[in-house]
Structures are given as C-alpha cells and as structure tokens.
Amino acid sequence: MAKGKRKVPGLNQSSTADISFILLIFFLVTTSMDTDSGLARRLPEWDPDAVEQELKIKERNVMTVSVNKFNEIHVKNGVMSRQIEISELKDIAKEFIANPEDNASLPIKEEYEIPDFKTVVTTIKHVISLQTDRVTNYEVYFQVQHELSRAYSELRDEWTRQTFRKKYDDCTDDEKAFARGMYSTKISEAEPKQYGTQGL
Amino acid sequence: MSKFRSNGKREMPELNTSSLPDLIFTVLFFFMMVTSMREVEVKVDCKIPTGGSEIEKLERKSLVSHIYIGPPSKTWRPIYGPSPRIQLNDKFAETNAIREFVIAERESMYEHDKPLMKMSLKIDKDTQMGIITDVKQELRKAKALNIVYSATKEDKKK
Numbered sequence: 001m002a003k004g005k006r007k008v009p010g011l012n013q014s015s016t017a018d019i020s021f022i023l024l025i026f027f028l029v030t031t032s033m034d035t036d037s038g039l040a041r042r043l044p045e046w047d048p049d050a051v052e053q054e055l056k057i058k059e060r061n062v063m064t065v066s067v068n069k070f071n072e073i074h075v076k077n078g079v080m081s082r083q084i085e086i087s088e089l090k091d092i093a094k095e096f097i098a099n100p101e102d103n104a105s106l107p108i109k110e111e112y113e114i115p116d117f118k119t120v121v122t123t124i125k126h127v128i129s130l131q132t133d134r135v136t137n138y139e140v141y142f143q144v145q146h147e148l149s150r151a152y153s154e155l156r157d158e159w160t161r162q163t164f165r166k167k168y169d170d171c172t173d174d175e176k177a178f179a180r181g182m183y184s185t186k187i188s189e190a191e192p193k194q195y196g197t198q199g200l
Numbered sequence: 201m202s203k204f205r206s207n208g209k210r211e212m213p214e215l216n217t218s219s220l221p222d223l224i225f226t227v228l229f230f231f232m233m234v235t236s237m238r239e240v241e242v243k244v245d246c247k248i249p250t251g252g253s254e255i256e257k258l259e260r261k262s263l264v265s266h267i268y269i270g271p272p273s274k275t276w277r278p279i280y281g282p283s284p285r286i287q288l289n290d291k292f293a294e295t296n297a298i299r300e301f302v303i304a305e306r307e308s309m310y311e312h313d314k315p316l317m318k319m320s321l322k323i324d325k326d327t328q329m330g331i332i333t334d335v336k337q338e339l340r341k342a343k344a345l346n347i348v349y350s351a352t353k354e355d356k357k358k
Binding site: 016017 | 220224227228232249254255257258320324325326327328332333337339341345346350352
C-alpha cells in the first residue's frame with residue numbers, strides 16, 4: 001500500500017550549466033560574424049547592339065576615365081586628355097556631373113521631371129565611361145569606382161542640403177530617391193577591347 | 201565591544217547559481233541566431249580592397265552568392281599554379297562555368313527573391329582586370345546584374 005502522496009524527487013540540475021556551456025562553445029567556434037560589405041554596382045543588360053548606341057551620345061556629355069596598363073588614370077572630356085592622380089578624380093567628376101557654371105564643353109543641362117516630385121534642370125544625359133586594360137590592377141580600378149561613387153554621394157548630399165535643408169543620410173526614402181533622380185549614377189563600363197580571336 | 205563585531209568564524213555565503221544555466225542559454229541563443237556555418241572552404245588567397253565612405257553593408261545574406269577570384273592558397277598552389285583563379289562554391293572553375301553557377305544559385309532561391317539576387321565579387325587586390333572583365337561579361341550574359349565589389353570599410357576619423 002502506498003501511503004498518501006508520493007513526492008517526485010527534484011532533478012539534479014547542476015549539470016545543465018555544463019551542457020549549455022558546451023553548446024555555447026560550439027557556436028562560439030563555428031560562428032563567423034564577418035558582415036559582408038562592398039561597393040554595389042549594376043551591370044548593364046547584355047545586348048549585342050549596345051556598342052552602336054554608345055556612338056550616338058554627344059561628345060560633351062561623355063567623360064572617359066581610363067586606367068591603362070601602367071595603372072595611370074587618364075581623363076578625357078571632348079578632345080582634351082590628361083593624366084590625373086586618384087585624389088583629383090572626385091572633384092573633376094563632380095564638376096563634370098553637375099556642370100555648375102553651364103560650361104559649353106561639359107554636359108548639356110536639360111529639364112527633367114523627377115518622378116512624383118518636380119521638374120529640375122540637370123545633366124540627365126551625362127555618361128562617365130570607364131575603361132580599363134586587361135592588365136590593370138584591380139585595386140586601382142576599385143579606387144576609381146569608389147571615387148566616382150563619392151562624387152555622386154557628395155553631389156546628392158549638397159542637393160538635399162539645399163532642397164530639404166538636411167543631410168542625405170537624414171532624408172526619408174522618398175527624398176533619397178529624388179536625390180538619386182537628380183544625380184543618377186551613369187557609369188558605363190566599356191566593352192573590353194577584343195584581342196585576337198577571343199570571341200564574346 | 202562593538203555590536204558590529206561578529207562572533208566567531210565568518211563564513212562566505214554560498215552563491216546561488218541556479219540562474220546560471222539561464223544566463224548561458226541566453227548567450228547560447230544569441231550565438232545560434234547570428235551564426236552562419238561556413239559552407240565553402242576558400243581555396244584562394246583573397247585580400248579584398250579597402251574603401252571609405254561609400255562601402256555599404258550587405259543585408260539579407262540569403263540573397264548573396266559569392267565568387268572568389270585570387271591566386272590559389274598555399275595548399276593548392278602546387279596543383280593550380282600562382283596565377284589568379286575563379287572559385288565557385290567549393291571548387292576552382294573556368295569562366296564558362298559561371299553561367300551554370302548563376303542558374304543553380306537562382307534555382308535555390310525563392311521565386312520572389314530571384315530578381316534581387318546579388319553577386320558578391322571577392323577579388324584579390326592584385327588581380328588584373330582581364331579575368332574580372334571576363335567574369336563580368338559572363339554575369340551579364342547570365343542576367344545576374346546586381347554585383348557588389350566586396351571590400352572592407354576603413355573608418356577615417358577626421
């Protein structure tokens with residue numbers, strides 16, 4: 001005969017901590033917290049006829065940035081081509097993109113309606129063409145891309161400061177989209193030069 | 201005589217450790233959340249470039265596929281030589297394998313995520329542009345147009 005209530009004996013939980021420690025250490029070891037970061041770009045659509053389209057762009061609207069096999073940077077707008085240092089590139093690009101003094105050799109300024117916003121006058125037809133040689137160093141190319149990105153960001157920032165009286169970073173998503181419409185990224189990566197019989 | 205003086209031996213009271221497992225479980229769950237098991241073994245030496253203010257963090261890792269380009273690492277150098285190679289998933293590949301790789305990656309994603317696919321290019325600093333241009337052309341043909349030049353952010357304090 002069992003007598004009355006039987007008590008369930010309390011489990012000994014002193015090893016729970018050890019078990020969870022082992023699990024913890026396992027996850028500590030396998031975890032890789034490296035957050036990926038980088039410079040986002042969008043490639044143009046693959047279109048075999050694209051080469052012909054590029055020829056239709058007026059000369060004043062194009063700035064060619066070329067990095068040759070000696071990793072020297074040349075900038076060409078119109079007929080003038082000159083070698084520059086990487087540190088100069090951002091300001092040259094900014095002047096080219098914005099054309100603040102309405103210079104006749106820099107991109108033409110036209111009226112453009114930013115979707116859902118208002119009509120502005122901007123250099124909507126400008127193109128920065130980026131050319132590299134097959135032996136150009138990747139890091140130089142990356143830095144060029146980075147400087148061009150900076151030029152666009154600074155212009156957008158200046159524009160939002162004028163228009164909305166705040167920094168680009170503090171803007172709402174809509175306002176950021178307007179700024180991107182005002183100065184939209186137009187970097188064309190030229191088709192590589194063809195060598196020998198290597199078909200594409 | 202003071203009333204603060206204790207009489208006899210003083211014993212350290214034992215600490216109550218009953219909440220220790222809970223504490224550790226919390227930390228454990230944190231690590232379980234943030235962990236992502238490394239699926240691929242990187243077989244190339246890949247020192248990615250450093251950039252400044254323009255470097256953005258990549259969100260939503262499930263959208264990102266990686267392409268590594270660089271010279272094979274020490275263990276693989278005797279077999280593959282020192283010149284830069286492309287690595288897709290776990291193995292070295294040629295440029296013509298990229299299209300299949302993109303298709304396979306795209307297949308493994310949810311339907312609504314497919315247009316958002318991003319290719320993260322982890323390229324060694326000292327690579328020459330030739331191989332990179334070839335890869336980019338292949339990506340264009342495979343309609344994987346969103347790319348990210350992987351780089352680390354250097355904090356510049358002014």
